[in-house]
Amino acid sequence: MHIKTSNQEELSLGFGEYTCNWGVHICGLYETAEERDDIIFSFFHQGAKSNDKQLFSPAEQTAEDFTEKYKSRYPEFEHHILNPDLFSVINAKELYYSDGTFSPITMDENLEKFFTESQKFGRRNIRASAEMVWALEKIPGIEHLMAYESRLNYFISGKPWISICLYNITKFSGKTIMNVLQTHPYTITGGVIIQNPYYIDPDEWLKQNDPEFAIK
Template sequence: MDHDRLTGRDAVSGTSSPPRDPGETVAGPTVRGPERESETPDLHHHVALLYATQDQQFAAVVPLIRDGLERGERCLYICDDNPREDVERAMRAAGIDVDAAVEAGDLSFHSKEGTFLRNGAFEPEEVIAFADEMTRTATEEGSYDAIRIAGEMTWALDGEHSVDRLIEYEETLNGVFPELDCVGICQYNVDRFSPEIINQIVRSHPNLVYDGTVGRDFYYIPSEYVFSPN
């Protein structure tokens, strides 16, 4: 996959191409959005994280989880492409005290059956209800400013789920997350998903993480244009 085309990087100069919205990009692995009046970052983000190897994946997602924990967010990690043990090992190697974070309720690990396939099948409405429930519980009943959900999406490749519904779900989230104090990080293995699907994934996420670059996705198409009858 052409990294320069995905990130908007100038292939000749090696620099990122303008323009970007004020406050939208982040330095390093931190996801930030436009600043609110209180000068706190807007965490209403929907992020696609693309990777080809486990090393690439963990190098990108683990700092995002660590950043969420440091910001006082409740972080949820949904495992599928990797066993939980591998994810925990990568987090510990990055300096995250996994045991303490889990014991405090700041960090939790989940399966596809408890999240994406809650009733044995992929029902987008159920997944969105799960995110809404977890966010409201954390921010209204708990002491968290927001939640951060990082999900491995390879469960969608088992042949039992409609790819069209998956893409529609991803596009729908762009209208859901602005209403929640939630960062959603959807992790896609570019070697397992077809180029056609990855192309649609890129177009359905406002923010993109790929090959060490975090920023606005210049290929994103807002849902109002996707679902418009015209």
């Protein structure tokens, strides 16, 4: 089943026989590790088969555990996950708050550097995903996480990039999950992807909720 998410080329999500288009930001909502793994392993396995560049940030598991599980599931693609030019597995602290503070602006800059580097030798399709439970820690600046999520829609639009942000709904408050829904145009729940009716355009969401990070 195809979900039209942009005017870019199609890609297979790797699960449920779903396809969508590049340039999309999705939230994956789950309750168990099995549900989470059904999303991320299928997603990245399809990326390996397509030779996409991939980025994953684990938080509920270690980078080493994720890598070993991936190699066990897909031994024929061990070379893919062990090649840093193809697959980057970066822990949450290193990716989101390496200096001890979370900043949407710094994240924009770091992701833009990652994207620019990835495209140096021509178009590279990029699959990215992260386990977001790290955000439950008392990190300076974490109150602006949803501003980052909203701004990510600007960053991804028009790029050969797809991001799936993974939120464990048993650990986050209902208020936070509603903000997650308001900042992601598509959702995955129970293996089903849908256009999210609660999504608010970042121009409006940022103006209403965190105007400091609105695009001027």
